[in-house]
Amino acid sequence: GEDVEQSLFLSVREGDSSVINCTYTDSSSTYLYWYKQEPGAGLQLLTYIFSNMDMKQDQRLTVLLNKKDKHLSLRIADTQTGDSAIYFCAEESGGYNKLIFGAGTRLAVHP
Amino acid sequence: SQTIHQWPATLVQPVGSPLSLECTVEGTSNPNLYWYRQAAGRGLQLLFYSVGIGQISSEVPQNLSASRPQDRQFILSSKKLLLSDSGFYLCAWSIRGNPRNEQFFGPGTRLTVL
Numbered sequence: 001g002e003d004v005e006q007s008l009f010l011s012v013r014e015g016d017s018s019v020i021n022c023t024y025t026d027s028s029s030t031y032l033y034w035y036k037q038e039p040g041a042g043l044q045l046l047t048y049i050f051s052n053m054d055m056k057q058d059q060r061l062t063v064l065l066n067k068k069d070k071h072l073s074l075r076i077a078d079t080q081t082g083d084s085a086i087y088f089c090a091e092e093s094g095g096y097n098k099l100i101f102g103a104g105t106r107l108a109v110h111p
Numbered sequence: 112s113q114t115i116h117q118w119p120a121t122l123v124q125p126v127g128s129p130l131s132l133e134c135t136v137e138g139t140s141n142p143n144l145y146w147y148r149q150a151a152g153r154g155l156q157l158l159f160y161s162v163g164i165g166q167i168s169s170e171v172p173q174n175l176s177a178s179r180p181q182d183r184q185f186i187l188s189s190k191k192l193l194l195s196d197s198g199f200y201l202c203a204w205s206i207r208g209n210p211r212n213e214q215f216f217g218p219g220t221r222l223t224v225l
Contacts, residue, residue, distance in 0.1 A: 030210065030211075030212075031211050031212060033212075033213070035216075040219075040221075041218060041219065042201055042203075042216035042217050042218050042219050043155075043201065043203075043214075043216040044216070045213055045214075045215070048211065048213070088154070088155065092212050097143045097205040097207070097209070097212040097214070098157065098160065098212070099157075099212060099214055100157075101147075101154050101155040102154055103153060103154030104154050104155075
């Protein structure tokens with residue numbers, strides 16, 4: 001079946017790098033996504049990666065994709081307090097633009 | 112530019128009362144529309160999606176229903192709320208036919224059923 005798994009919590013010190021990991025099941029996903037949810041708000045697309053890529057870098061964000069292991073990671077360099085949020089990994093599922101989301105990883109950044 | 116609205120932002124309802132949450136999208140046509148629920152401390156659960164007016168697909172059996180009376184309007188309803196219906200309800204839209212299945216989310220409605 002379809003399932004996206006993430007660790008639920010990550011705590012890092014301000015200025016350090018954060019790495020959030022995700023495993024997915026649908027190898028036919030053309031794109032994989034990372035969304036960010038700040039407290040009390042909806043989700044915002046943070047970044048995505050095309051399935052034929054191994055890595056994508058966008059400023060402080062680096063996405064790594066290991067298709068063999070169905071493993072996706074999001075690295076945030078120089079983590080700031082404003083990065084504190086819940087981060088969701090998502091894979092595509094079937095038609096009609098359906099996405100399957102993980103449970104979300106709550107990132108806490110402390111001084 | 113496209114925007115998505117949800118209301119109300121918060122709602123407290125007694126068990127057994129009806130529910131109507133509304134979502135509207137501006138600045139686009141023929142969007143795919145979605146309703147998700149996020150229970151406390153849990154991930155997103157897709158409840159319904161729609162690819163056109165009057166076309167609703169339900170993902171999980173539940174106490175809720177959805178309707179799409181207009182192209183850019185998506186309504187989530189219940190005749191009688193249960194305690195387990197409490198949660199954060201998110202509406203989202205995506206561009207139909209876009210190979211990149213990017214979804215854009217509204218601000219959400221926090222529903223508390225007492």
